[in-house]
Amino acid sequence: xxxxxxxxxxxxxxxxxxxxxxxxxxxxxxxxxxxxxxxxxxxxxxxxxxxxxxxxxxxxxxxxxxxxxxxxxxxxxxxxxxxxxxxxxxxxxxxxxxxxxxxxxxxxxxxxxxxxxxxxxxxxxxxxxxxxxxxxxxxxxxxxxxxxxxxxx
Amino acid sequence: xxxxxxxxxxxxxxxxxxxxxxxxxxxxxxxxxxxxxxxxxxxxxxxxxxxxxxxxxxxxxxxxxxxxxxxxxxxxxxxxxxxxxxxxxxxxxxxxxxxxxxxxxxxxxxxxxxxxxxxxxxxxxxxxxxxxxxxxxxxxxxxxxxxxxxxxxxxxxxxxxxxxxxxxxxxxxxxxxxxxxxxxxxxxxxxxxxxxxxxxxxxxxxxxxxxxxxxxxxxxxxxxxxxxxxxxxxxxxxxxxxxxxxxxxxxxxxxxxxxxxxxxxxxxxxxxxxxxxxxxxxxxxxxxxxxxxxxxxxxxxxxxxxxxxxxxxxxxxxxxxxxxxxxxxxxxxxxxxxxxxxxxxxxxxxxxxxxxxxxxxxxxxxxxxxxxxxxxxxxxxxxxxxxxxxxxxxxxxxxxxxxxxxxxxxxxxxxxxxxxxxxxxxxxxxxxxxxxxxxxxxxxxxxxxxxxxxxxxxxxxxxxxxxxxxxxxxxxxxxxxxxxxxxxxxxxxxxxxxxxxxxxxxxxxxxxxxxxxxxxxxxxxxxxxxxxxxxxxxxxxxxxxxxxxxxxxxxxxxxxxxxxxxxxxxxxxxxxxxxxxxxxxxxxxxxxxxxxxxxxxxxxxxxxxxxxxxxxxxxxxxxxxxxxxxxxxxxxxxxxxxxxxxxxxxxxxxxxxxxxxxxxxxxxxxxxxxxxxxxxxxxxxxxxxxxxxxxxxxxxxxxxxxxxxxxxxxxxxxxxxxxxxxxxxxxxxxxxxxxxxxxxxxxxxxxxxxxxxxxxxxxxxxxxxxxxxxxxxxxxxxxxxxxxxxxxxxxxxxxxxxxxxxxxxxxxxxxxxxxxxxxxxxxxxxxx
Numbered sequence: 001x002x003x004x005x006x007x008x009x010x011x012x013x014x015x016x017x018x019x020x021x022x023x024x025x026x027x028x029x030x031x032x033x034x035x036x037x038x039x040x041x042x043x044x045x046x047x048x049x050x051x052x053x054x055x056x057x058x059x060x061x062x063x064x065x066x067x068x069x070x071x072x073x074x075x076x077x078x079x080x081x082x083x084x085x086x087x088x089x090x091x092x093x094x095x096x097x098x099x100x101x102x103x104x105x106x107x108x109x110x111x112x113x114x115x116x117x118x119x120x121x122x123x124x125x126x127x128x129x130x131x132x133x134x135x136x137x138x139x140x141x142x143x144x145x146x147x148x149x150x151x152x153x
Numbered sequence: 154x155x156x157x158x159x160x161x162x163x164x165x166x167x168x169x170x171x172x173x174x175x176x177x178x179x180x181x182x183x184x185x186x187x188x189x190x191x192x193x194x195x196x197x198x199x200x201x202x203x204x205x206x207x208x209x210x211x212x213x214x215x216x217x218x219x220x221x222x223x224x225x226x227x228x229x230x231x232x233x234x235x236x237x238x239x240x241x242x243x244x245x246x247x248x249x250x251x252x253x254x255x256x257x258x259x260x261x262x263x264x265x266x267x268x269x270x271x272x273x274x275x276x277x278x279x280x281x282x283x284x285x286x287x288x289x290x291x292x293x294x295x296x297x298x299x300x301x302x303x304x305x306x307x308x309x310x311x312x313x314x315x316x317x318x319x320x321x322x323x324x325x326x327x328x329x330x331x332x333x334x335x336x337x338x339x340x341x342x343x344x345x346x347x348x349x350x351x352x353x354x355x356x357x358x359x360x361x362x363x364x365x366x367x368x369x370x371x372x373x374x375x376x377x378x379x380x381x382x383x384x385x386x387x388x389x390x391x392x393x394x395x396x397x398x399x400x401x402x403x404x405x406x407x408x409x410x411x412x413x414x415x416x417x418x419x420x421x422x423x424x425x426x427x428x429x430x431x432x433x434x435x436x437x438x439x440x441x442x443x444x445x446x447x448x449x450x451x452x453x454x455x456x457x458x459x460x461x462x463x464x465x466x467x468x469x470x471x472x473x474x475x476x477x478x479x480x481x482x483x484x485x486x487x488x489x490x491x492x493x494x495x496x497x498x499x500x501x502x503x504x505x506x507x508x509x510x511x512x513x514x515x516x517x518x519x520x521x522x523x524x525x526x527x528x529x530x531x532x533x534x535x536x537x538x539x540x541x542x543x544x545x546x547x548x549x550x551x552x553x554x555x556x557x558x559x560x561x562x563x564x565x566x567x568x569x570x571x572x573x574x575x576x577x578x579x580x581x582x583x584x585x586x587x588x589x590x591x592x593x594x595x596x597x598x599x600x601x602x603x604x605x606x607x608x609x610x611x612x613x614x615x616x617x618x619x620x621x622x623x624x625x626x627x628x629x630x631x632x633x634x635x636x637x638x639x640x641x642x643x644x645x646x647x648x649x650x651x652x653x654x655x656x657x658x659x660x661x662x663x664x665x666x667x668x669x670x671x672x673x674x675x676x677x678x679x680x681x682x683x684x685x686x687x688x689x690x691x692x693x694x695x696x697x698x699x700x701x702x703x704x705x706x707x708x709x710x711x712x713x714x715x716x717x718x719x720x721x722x723x724x725x726x727x728x729x730x731x732x733x734x735x736x737x738x739x740x741x742x743x744x745x746x747x748x749x750x751x752x753x754x755x756x757x758x759x760x761x762x763x764x765x766x767x768x769x770x771x772x773x774x775x776x777x778x779x780x781x782x783x784x785x786x787x788x789x790x791x792x793x794x795x796x797x798x799x800x801x802x803x804x805x806x807x808x809x810x811x812x813x814x815x816x817x818x819x820x821x822x823x824x825x826x827x828x829x830x831x832x833x834x835x836x837x838x839x840x841x842x843x844x845x846x847x848x849x850x851x852x853x854x855x856x857x858x859x860x861x862x863x864x865x866x867x868x869x870x871x872x873x874x875x876x877x878x879x880x881x882x883x884x885x886x887x888x889x890x891x892x893x894x895x896x897x898x899x900x901x902x903x904x905x906x907x908x909x910x911x912x913x914x915x916x917x918x919x920x921x922x923x924x925x926x927x928x929x930x931x932x933x934x935x936x937x938x939x940x941x942x943x944x945x946x947x948x949x950x951x952x953x954x955x956x957x958x959x960x961x962x963x964x965x966x967x968x969x970x971x972x973x974x975x976x977x978x979x980x981x982x983x984x985x
Binding site: 139142145146 | 285289571572573575578579583586587588589766768769770771772773795908909911913
């Protein structure tokens with residue numbers, strides 16, 4: 001199952017990238033107190049997904065082979081400046097979280113095919129929580145957008 | 154003659170369960186005036202807490218000289234508390250009232266006339282609208298204005314300017330109450346009634362020091378606990394308040410969870426109900442959704458786990474849950490200990506969950522009272538001056554927005570409905586960067602009352618934002634403004650307001666305002682006129698001139714909504730009692746409690762919100778909500794406990810929490826100008842537990858420095874009733890002092906230490922979860938200025954002595970009526 005292990009690896013790595021990026025953006029926009037605290041809370045969700053996945057990594061391996069067409073996303077190491085910067089950072093986090101979510105969707109399909117209830121549970125739970133992350137990111141973007149686009153200095 | 158400083162709750166009138174609360178008429182007249190000298194009594198209601206007691210104002214020679222409770226009013230049955238008695242009128246004739254507009258010139262505020270002041274406001278407003286559009290405008294109001302004023306401002310903001318940046322200091326006191334209702338029941342609206350007190354067999358007070366915040370309501374409870382067949386009291390509070398003592402006395406429980414851990418405790422109580430089968434399965438099945446998810450959420454919170462997180466005894470958790478689970482009629486009340494603390498909305502929603510699981514809502518004795526901090530906070534929420542859409546409409550529902558567009562005859566695109574309204578803390582952030590360049594503050598003092606107050610003062614005094622302050626006095630906030638407008642206060646203008654209990658009162662004008670002061674309504678109307686706001690047909694947007702016309706316009710805005718005022722009029726409100734909404738064809742005399750039919754306003758087309766993830770604040774979409782098909786069923790919603798944002802550390806080992814004393818209200822604008830109240834609580838203090846004080850070598854009255862990572866205060870220490878590891882500071886004290894004598898005036902501001910952090914759903918700032926350290930700076934000169942009564946009483950009294958009594962208050966009268974009046978909606982009528 002070489003491709004399943006690739007996706008297990010992708011889930012693990014993209015959750016890590018998401019968690020790191022959430023922390024970097026939260027820290028960078030610490031003046032927006034809700035962004036700071038919520039980003040850290042969402043990062044902990046991603047940490048938990050990786051912890052839940054760990055036994056599956058044991059079971060299926062975690063291929064990290066150099067595969068030219070392999071999906072990947074760049075993490076966000078540094079926050080942008082100001083209200084428009086926050087908007088763009090939230091949007092980037094949304095892109096990362098979407099990659100995470102579709103990865104879990106694909107893994108859940110594989111788990112169904114394999115009849116592996118453990119893997120299915122991990123993928124389904126993580127998928128549902130990724131929805132919560134995405135929902136918050138959308139909500140916060142909607143709130144920030146008008147001011148950032150029209151009046152922010 | 155009664156001294157209501159020492160006798161806070163007045164004479165007991167105990168009575169049996171299920172009978173009407175007796176009437177007792179409390180009255181205060183200023184020194185040298187007796188009843189025969191009063192020219193006239195003018196109908197009103199008290200504005201010095203959220204209880205909303207019906208009252209008459211005494212007028213002599215065109216001056217307000219005292220106050221008397223209205224015996225026939227359903228809220229108070231004639232009673233008034235110390236703040237209402239002593240604090241209602243003296244401020245009005247205080248020599249430091251603002252009587253003329255002020256304008257900033259060369260860095261100084263100088264007197265000017267209305268034309269110049271309003272001209273300057275309109276010039277800046279129009280300039281910014283042209284340059285940056287309506288999002289450059291923000292409004293920050295209060296829980297003290299009348300509904301006519303909130304509604305007028307809401308129409309100006311939403312249909313005239315079109316800005317989403319409107320909020321009130323209600324965000325600091327009551328936003329969680331509204332948010333919790335919306336999450337559980339689909340819309341704002343107090344389910345219960347004060348009359349539940351007469352019919353319950355247990356009362357749970359969650360983070361609610363009612364004996365000090367709503368003294369008259371507490372008197373109502375004492376009259377049950379001291380009567381036949383009394384209810385048991387359960388108290389959740391980190392301080393050993395009078396509620397805690399009453400819990401011990403009635404065989405209830407006092408739970409003192411660590412500050413910031415309320416949700417863990419609530420999850421534990423919920424789990425106990427489920428594990429012991431103390432739920433009404435059939436009712437839950439028929440009238441709620443979400444049971445399975447809630448059960449899964451609370452499963453880990455065993456009594457032992459709760460004991461570990463909260464620092465309470467596991468057996469106490471079980472005992473409290475048993476009282477809830479085995480009582481036939483439980484009344485719960487909730488206030489700032491939950492609203493201003495970590496995971497506020499989730500913890501408050503959890504109170505609803507307990508009632509829903511037991512099917513105990515909507516009948517006499519089984520009720521929830523999510524309290525408010527301020528007398529007119531409810532109207533801010535209803536009318537939409539807090540950013541919500543008027544009439545509990547859903548900003549995310551195009552049909553609701555269309556209703557308002559039709560009512561106001563404006564384009565739907567004008568009405569800001571593309572995102573949740575901007576909350577107070579965000580509003581200040583926008584003002585900080587100049588993104589909001591025009592900020593209008595009415596009847597509130599954010600320079601003292603908002604968290605991290607040093608930052609707020611910097612925002613207000615900076616050049617990046619033009620600040621207008623409309624108030625009775627030159628408050629700490631007004632001092633920083635660009636234009637200051639002198640406002641008429643309570644008794645100097647006419648209008649209505651609605652209390653926690655949904656009871657609407659009319660407050661008539663009793664006297665003329667001083668100098669050139671104008672009502673807030675007149676000020677807003679003058680701005681609207683000068684700006685020339687018009688509707689789609691080019692007619693003036695605001696078609697009303699008087700308070701009564703504004704009320705009638707508001708009444709139309711409530712048609713068909715849960716908050717239905719259509720059956721109310723000024724004439725109807727001139728009767729013996731305030732009237733609780735909804736008042737309409739179906740309920741012409743008002744409604745004592747909501748949800749008697751167990752049908753909740755959760756239908757997707759009706760609800761005020763589609764709801765939120767209680768942990769993150771992420772918004773539920775319309776499609777998701779529709780898929781749940783709530784159709785009148787209430788939501789059971791839970792969330793995991795997470796630790797508070799700032800935990801004690803080596804540098805800051807103690808937990809800092811803020812609160813109130815019975816003798817002061819907010820930043821003391823009115824109560825500080827009443828001699829009896831000022832003398833009873835003249836200056837700031839902090840409370841420490843005996844154990845912490847001994848460890849830090851601090852004695853009663855010693856001067857201490859309290860520091861958090863954000864700021865510090867230097868005040869005197871009371872060794873008091875707070876739990877070990879916690880430090881309590883009253884938030885009332887800024888640098889203003891009526892006598893100019895306070896030794897600590899420049900360093901007694903409790904909110905210097907609090908954090909800029911807020912609840913993810915209600916956006917209410919957390920004033921009760923910060924870490925701090927305490928160090929002694931010098932020896933005592935005498936005891937601390939803290940009151941020796943209620944929750945501030947000293948932990949120990951000197952050998953052989955009693956706690957010293959506070960200074961005597963001015964005499965008041967109090968008369969228990971031989972015959973109790975009939976109260977139209979009181980369920981006790983049906984039993985007797």
